[in-house]
Amino acid sequence: MANHSTIYFIGVTTSASSGLQLFPKWAQQLGLSGMTMQGVDLPIDSPPADYLKWVKLIKEDPNSLGAIITTHKINLFNAAKEIFDDFDTYARMFGELSCIAKSAGRLFGYALDPVSSKLAMRRFLPDDLWAEKRGEALLFGAGGSALAVGAALLNKDNGHNVPSKIILTDINENRLIQARQKLAGLNPNVQIELSVSKSTLHNEECLGKLKPYSLIVNATGMGKDIPGSPISDRAIFPENSFVWELNYRGDLTFRRQAMNQQHLRALHIEDGWVYFVYGWIMCIAKIGALEIDDGMFERLEKIALERKSV
Secondary structure (H helix, E strand, O other), X not given: OOOXXXXXXXXXXXXXXXXXXXXXXXXXXXXXXXXXXXXXXXXXXXXXXXXXXXXXXXXXXOOEEEEEEOOOHHHHHHHHHHHOOEEOHHHHHHOOOOEEEEEOOEEEEEOOHHHHHHHHHHOOOOOOHHHHHOOOEEEEOOOHHHHHHHHHHHOHHHOOOOOOEEEEEEOXXXXXXXXXXXXXXXXXXXXXXXXXXXXXHHHHHHHHOOOOOOEEEEOOOEOOOEOOOOOOOOOOOOOOOEEEEOOOOOOOHHHHHHHOOHHHHOOEEEOOHHHHHHHHHHHHHHHOOOOOOHHHHHHHHHHHHHHHOO
């Protein structure tokens, strides 16, 4: 039981996360100074009982207000879905959670990553990129992060501004099939191609087939949760493309590989910092029942950028 108003951050190595360190300043800016954040470190693929224990605590303890979930989004949903009162559309569709919040004694689960993905991509992808250039999107990984990016790209609100094709690669064929099933209904006009990744060479072949002006995303967790990259240093990126490393901390090998070709291949390279900031602020707002306007978001982002530059 928490002794005061508490938000939990359920991850793997939470003490290394900038979110935990930024929270006090963000809370002060949002008028939530009496609220604290507690990191909860759970190994990847923990037993269901470990996830269920924390969700039950949040539901039953008045001082436990909610949680932000990173690595464990799918496993936590599967372990604890029966004790939630309701889910948002993406949580039901994808079977995962990035945020837990309470209202009037009821427990709600949210999958906010598709929204934060879309907001983050607006910051670096040119308007009408897909409609004008007809590039493709290659997503390394088929887990929760890849689903979020895929959902943002396939959103029907995008109209004709969608990739000409989305390619998903993963080492797990069943995960690929499930990912396509979840994404296919969002926009039937976009082909979703699956590729079982047996090696970095296989991933490099997928990369080599892409059109110019494509989007390449590392959604594997490699470079943060585990070392390395889905490709080797011999990989060649398509010209004029956009490379998105979803990690913002860790060895960031994938980002380094792209940086080595940035000028030669005219690449635009992003890390996961803005995605992280959007995701956290949206979760905090949901838990605190707050409306965050553009001005407030800019102030919160400035606090985050000051932290990043240290």
